[in-house]
Amino acid sequence: MKITFLGTGAGASIGTKRVKSGILINDSVLFDLGPGADLRIEDLRIHPNALFITHLHIDHFSGVFEYLVQRKIRQIPELEIYSPNGFSNVLNAYVNAGNNISAKVYEKELPEGKINELEIHAVRACHSIYAVSYIISDGNTRVLYTGDTKEPCDTILDNVKDVDLIIHESTCIDNCGNWGHTSIKQILNIFKDKKVVVTHIPVDIEEKIISLVNNKILVAFDGLTLNV
Numbered sequence: 001m002k003i004t005f006l007g008t009g010a011g012a013s014i015g016t017k018r019v020k021s022g023i024l025i026n027d028s029v030l031f032d033l034g035p036g037a038d039l040r041i042e043d044l045r046i047h048p049n050a051l052f053i054t055h056l057h058i059d060h061f062s063g064v065f066e067y068l069v070q071r072k073i074r075q076i077p078e079l080e081i082y083s084p085n086g087f088s089n090v091l092n093a094y095v096n097a098g099n100n101i102s103a104k105v106y107e108k109e110l111p112e113g114k115i116n117e118l119e120i121h122a123v124r125a126c127h128s129i130y131a132v133s134y135i136i137s138d139g140n141t142r143v144l145y146t147g148d149t150k151e152p153c154d155t156i157l158d159n160v161k162d163v164d165l166i167i168h169e170s171t172c173i174d175n176c177g178n179w180g181h182t183s184i185k186q187i188l189n190i191f192k193d194k195k196v197v198v199t200h201i202p203v204d205i206e207e208k209i210i211s212l213v214n215n216k217i218l219v220a221f222d223g224l225t226l227n228v
């Protein structure tokens, strides 16, 4: 399974060093598409088939509207968008305001789908608004992408047992549970024996996170590609 990190910044990140959330798997399925991540996918000149959205915070999905404009102009087939309920309200607001964009939208409490060889299903995350995490399998490898969640989150912890890689958010050094997030200290503590890549990192504290991690786990950066 090929995983490309398009955007590894948190909501609080500023500038272009770490744009907002987005990963791409096997060049065909996107998970979240925050502001800036849409430009990264355009730079790659790849046209994924589908996008799975974890939740409707702006840093996880606002890039998609600009991206849909570019797909429309270039007559690329409609993107399939899988999302918790509420996405189409936002899409329709853009359309009603006069934008020529469209997508095949599948809304569900726990989105799921099969795109080419990838089977994807959602589990509930523990965030400040309704949010899901995704389990992605290609038949050999299973990956969990958390999106935004605070830990400990029972549904996530139940599901990490049989995954090969956890792509987990880490939004602070210590104590961001009140905002629905997980700290790097918690990650190092809870997932000691697991293979973890952290993402969703505020650019202002990335050096501190990298030094705390001390090479024990991988800290993602924009453009990182992994084969797992």
Ligand SMILES: [Zn+2]
Binding pocket: 010, 011, 021, 057, 059, 060, 148, 200
């Ligand atoms: Zn976020």
Ligand SMILES: [Zn+2]
Binding pocket: 055, 057, 127, 148
């Ligand atoms: Zn969020």
